[in-house]
Structure formats: structure tokens, C-alpha cells
Amino acid sequence: MVWNIITNIDASYAIDVVRIIFNEVGPGLPGSYQEQKRASIIKRELESNLGEENVKIEEFNCAPWAFVSAYPVTAIMMLLSTLLNISIVHLPAATEWLTSIGALVFSLLAFLGFVLEFVLGKEFMDPLFKKKQSMNVIGTLNNPRTKNVKRLLLIFSGHHDSAPENTWLRFLGYGFFILSGTFIIGMIAIPVMNVIQLTGLITGHNGLVHFGTIGLGFFIYPVIPFFIFAFFFFRGTNNGGKVPGAADNLSATALNLALCRFLVNNPSFIPNETEIRFISFGSEEAGCRGSKRYVERHLKELKQLDARLLNLETIAHPELTILTSDLNGTVKNSPELIKTLVEAAEHAEVPYRIKPAYFGISNDSGPFSQAGIKAATILSFKIPQQLVAFYHQKWDKPENLTIEPFLNLLRLTLNWIRSEGDQIF
Numbered sequence: 001m002v003w004n005i006i007t008n009i010d011a012s013y014a015i016d017v018v019r020i021i022f023n024e025v026g027p028g029l030p031g032s033y034q035e036q037k038r039a040s041i042i043k044r045e046l047e048s049n050l051g052e053e054n055v056k057i058e059e060f061n062c063a064p065w066a067f068v069s070a071y072p073v074t075a076i077m078m079l080l081s082t083l084l085n086i087s088i089v090h091l092p093a094a095t096e097w098l099t100s101i102g103a104l105v106f107s108l109l110a111f112l113g114f115v116l117e118f119v120l121g122k123e124f125m126d127p128l129f130k131k132k133q134s135m136n137v138i139g140t141l142n143n144p145r146t147k148n149v150k151r152l153l154l155i156f157s158g159h160h161d162s163a164p165e166n167t168w169l170r171f172l173g174y175g176f177f178i179l180s181g182t183f184i185i186g187m188i189a190i191p192v193m194n195v196i197q198l199t200g201l202i203t204g205h206n207g208l209v210h211f212g213t214i215g216l217g218f219f220i221y222p223v224i225p226f227f228i229f230a231f232f233f234f235r236g237t238n239n240g241g242k243v244p245g246a247a248d249n250l251s252a253t254a255l256n257l258a259l260c261r262f263l264v265n266n267p268s269f270i271p272n273e274t275e276i277r278f279i280s281f282g283s284e285e286a287g288c289r290g291s292k293r294y295v296e297r298h299l300k301e302l303k304q305l306d307a308r309l310l311n312l313e314t315i316a317h318p319e320l321t322i323l324t325s326d327l328n329g330t331v332k333n334s335p336e337l338i339k340t341l342v343e344a345a346e347h348a349e350v351p352y353r354i355k356p357a358y359f360g361i362s363n364d365s366g367p368f369s370q371a372g373i374k375a376a377t378i379l380s381f382k383i384p385q386q387l388v389a390f391y392h393q394k395w396d397k398p399e400n401l402t403i404e405p406f407l408n409l410l411r412l413t414l415n416w417i418r419s420e421g422d423q424i425f
Helices: 008-024 033-050 064-067 070-090 093-119 167-172 175-203 206-212 218-233 246-265 289-304 335-348 365-370 386-390 405-424
Strands: 055-062 132-142 151-159 274-281 308-315 320-323 350-356 374-380
Touching: 008 033, 008 374, 008 405, 033 055, 033 132, 033 246, 033 274, 055 070, 055 289, 064 070, 064 093, 064 335, 070 093, 070 246, 070 374, 093 167, 132 167, 132 246, 132 289, 151 246, 151 289, 167 175, 175 218, 175 374, 206 320, 246 274, 246 386, 246 405, 274 289, 289 365, 308 335, 308 365, 320 335, 335 405, 365 374, 365 405, 374 405
Parallel strands: 151 274, 151 308, 308 374, 320 350
Antiparallel strands: 055 132, 132 274, 320 374
16 A cells, blocks of 8 residues: 555654754743744754755744633632622622622633633733744645646644643642533632622622622632632743653654655655645644744635645554544534545554544644634544643653654555545546
8 A cells, every 4th residue: 555655764753853852952832942942953854855945934923821821810810709709798788789790700801811812712811921932834845746836735734832831730640630620610600609699789689699609618619729720720931841742742743844754755645736834833832823823924825725734733642533623622623624534544544533622622723724724633642541641741751652653644644645636636
């Protein structure tokens, strides 16, 4: 079969690139000097295969701490809301309404801000945070026989930044899921209590006011664990951070470099009249800011060339997960693209499954799908086992990477390139 030409040498090259970045730079938080150094190594590798004239850097500004700060900001606002709710029993009757309204407003703003910033990826809180510079690295490869004619654009992407360390995965392991459930309970329950309290004031129903006033039991759970979980959600914010990000997501960027090298050495696999771009996005861990900026700048071109983006994420397990949605399940990926990826996986004879994204899964294909560009993400990661073992922790090192997941994805992507090229004729 056609994919048998992919060998362990190709997969080993990708893992070697991860080791180089790990050893030379280490962690690279969004907007940090270390993130720029990681991007420079990726640029160097692309240039060694494509030539300097076919590789470029696109810089952009973003507020990298706005996205992850959605948790502690929400914690502070919900705590203020809770204290206002409780204080109603200690204040003069004349101030009850104002206090209760304030409690409700704080809780609703906290809920709305978290949903807009963290769940939907909107830049709702970003104006409040310091801007930093990040960058995307783009390499371009054309079929040498038809390089002056472009009818199709295929994009392979990953990201080179790493995340701040997740405090609760690091220290509690599976306890993270219990606290996550508590966080969701608190996000819903605190505004509901405020609504009940204010309704009681409006209707003059003292029983409702009493029921909606947060007592000691409710304060102990869920309010206190909610606040602790959200306020101390991440750690390690100095310089490049604590998380090496070997699997998440140097693995994907390195695989794209391996794919690039293979196609340069085997140009017959590039479809006619097709351009292939290899993009390493910056600041994905800051709310997919790099991919968002890229879509904003290139939307017209992406639509003209009927672009298709295959984003790769966390290559650490042989079974590949093709995601049918993105951005915490709020945006649908292209059904047409999902179909061709499934066909490519079957032709390559690699294990796969199809799943929607859910809360906590947000990738660089999201901004493309939001803009109407055909896009999808393949996640090669075992949840919850590997999530607890090293995800967003200092344990995310090259030692977690093995050959088989890289081979499986290389074989799938090669089949997918061929199938997408066949469709334009």
C-alpha cells in the first residue's frame, strides 16, 4: 500500500525535533522569550527542507494571560457575590435591594465572562491584560510540476507554545475531576441562589429571601472549594513556565516537520495544482490566539483556495481521535472533511474513533471552523489516563513519546493528501 513508504525514520525524526527543542529551550509560555526561541528552531527546520524563501514568520499581539486568568477572575467575582449575598442579614433593610442586586450582577458577570473568554474563546477580558508579542511560523510547499497554478490549499498545523502548569492535575491527579465538577456546580448554584434571594425581596416573601441567602453549609460546599480550585487553577508563570509541552504540542509541530521533509523528498505525493502549508501557531494555550489571528489576516485567500486545515494535537497514543467539533463543543467541524479523514484512516489501517469535543477540549481548528473554513483536529491522546499522567504538568517530556502514534498519523495524513488531491480533478 502507498503508506508503507512511511518508516520509523520519519517518526524518529519528529521525536528528535521535540528533544532538540526540549534540550535547547525548555518550556515556552505564550508571549514569552522561550516561545520565540521554540518558533525559531521550527523555522530553522522548515528552512532546511523548503528553503528560506518559502518560510516566514507572522508576528501578532495578544494578551496571553487573559484566557487562563478567566478562572481566578471568576473566583474573585463569585466570592464577592457570595459575600454580598450573605451580608444582607447584617445590613439595614434600606440597603437590602442594592446588596442583593449587586450579588446577582457579580455572579452573572462572572458566569458570562467565563463563558465568553474560556468556553467560546472571545477576547472579552483581554483589554484588561498586558499585551505581548507572539508568532506563527509558516512554511509553503507546492508541487514543482504545477507550482504556478493553485486550485487547492491544504494546511497542516500544530502549536509550539506550552501551557502554565495545572495545579490540580499536578497535585491531585484524578481529584481534578471532582474539583472540576464542584466548579461547575458553583458556577450554576451561586447565581441561582442570588436569583432566589432577589425574587424574595421583590415579592416580599421572607421565606424565599431566607432560602436564597447562602448559609454556612453552602459556603463550606461548594463555595470554598470552588474558590480554591479556580483561584489557584494554574502555577508556574515565570519566564517559559514549568511545562515542557513535549506532547502538547511540540509533538504535532514536529510531525508536520517530518511530513514536510517526506513530501520534499517524495514530491510525487503532492497533488497537482495544490499548495501545502505547514503552520506552527503561537499562543494556542492563550485561547487559540495564533490561529485566530491567522484566519483574520488570510480569510479571503483561504476561501478563494477552498482551504482545508488538518490540525494535529498531542501525539501520544496509537488510537487517533477525529474530533467532529471544537472550542469546547460549541463549533462544528466540517462533515465533509471528517468523512475524508475517516476514509484516510481506514485506507491507512490505523486505529481511530470519532468524537465530539466537550468542555476542556479547544484547538486551533476552532477559529477556522468558526469562519466557515473546512477544518478538523485529530487528537492522539488517551483521556483520562494520559491527562492525569502528564497533561499540562512538568512531566510532559519527550520520554512520553513513542514511535507508533507518529507512524499512524503520518500514514493517515499521507493518505488524506492523496484523497483531497483526487477530489479537485
